[in-house]
Amino acid sequence: MSRSLRLLPVVLLALVIAALVWRLAHPEDTTIRSRLAGKPVPEFALPPAVPGKLGLASADLAKGGPRLLNVFASWCVPCIAEARVLDQIKGKGVAIDAIAIRDRPEDVAAFLAAHGDPFDRIGSDDNSRVQLALGSAGVPESFVVDGRGFIRYQHVGPIEPADVPTILAQLEEAK
Amino acid sequence: MRRPTQTVLVACLSLLVSAPALADSSLPPAQWANRQLPDPRQEARARALMEELRCLVCQGQSIADSDAELAGDMRHLVRTRIAAGDNPRAIRAWLVERYGDWISYRPPSEPIGWPLWGAPLVLLLLGALLVRRRIKPRRP
Secondary structure, three states: OOHHHHOHHHHHHHHHHHHHHHHHHOOOOOOOOOOOOOOEOOOOEEOEOOOOOOOEEHHHHHOOOOEEEEEEOOOOHHHHHHHHHHHHHHHOOOEEEEEEEOOOHHHHHHHHHHHOOOEEEEEEEOOOHHHHHHOOOOOOEEEEEOOOOEEEEEEEOOOOHHHHHHHHHHHHHOO | OOOHHHHHHHHHHHHHHOOOOOOOOOOOOOOOOOOOOOOHHHHHHHHHHHOOEEOOOOOOOEOOOOOOHHHHHHHHHHHHHHHOOOOHHHHHHHHHHHHOHHHEOOOOOOHHHHHHHHHHHHHHHHHHHHHHHHHOOOOO
16 A cells, blocks of 8 residues: 555544534534515514504505514513614614514513513514514514515614614615 | 532532523413324324424424424424425425525435435445455455
């Protein structure tokens, strides 16, 4: 056997180790993104999540200008931090609708009373059916929907103050 | 000073009383999350599909194995659609359309998945060749 061939296993091992080290240094992005970006919002109609406020249907998202669709829950801790940022976005004249995931009316009402209510409509999604239809994998998530009801942009996780310019730019682009 | 076993015991007990960091909703599991369909044939089809769908929360588990609430809601979705007469293939396609091939544990039968399907055959062939060479009777 030639000398170079005998070294082959060592070279292979070195390559495997190099691949492992590279993966450790550059972990895979485990964010789950919806494949529906660029496609219309799937058809749905959700009952109101709190008394005295309108529920949300896909038809509501297909009229008027671009809107922000926020998927949240009263039991979701990062949503509390996000509420303040949503208020700020609302202050810029953005229309925001929401879907409350697996929530009770009294809990949603308490959440809105404590952390502010920037929402025009809130639909109640008791068994995450609409969340799954949207390709969303958790709370909070937000979608920029244009005036024709097409999803233009998805934000996974809470919207931080640093994300606001991107969200506003996407809303502007959706006009 | 405490003995080590005592410390371990205290640590274990404190794990029991600590609240889980993952927030869960206060709603009960969806109707068909943990309940079998009355028709055993439908339940078997639902079960087979649930074992091949990835949980969105604990990404290494199938929705059949996961205790996450979203996995329960996905089981509810699968069972209600099977009970309504939906084809498992259509349900899988519906989810793949939203989350990509990633959601299904069954590799896609598209060109990118061909090496995966072909590898066992190639290995089997190589093995057969190796065996044939080894057990060939030697000429005297």
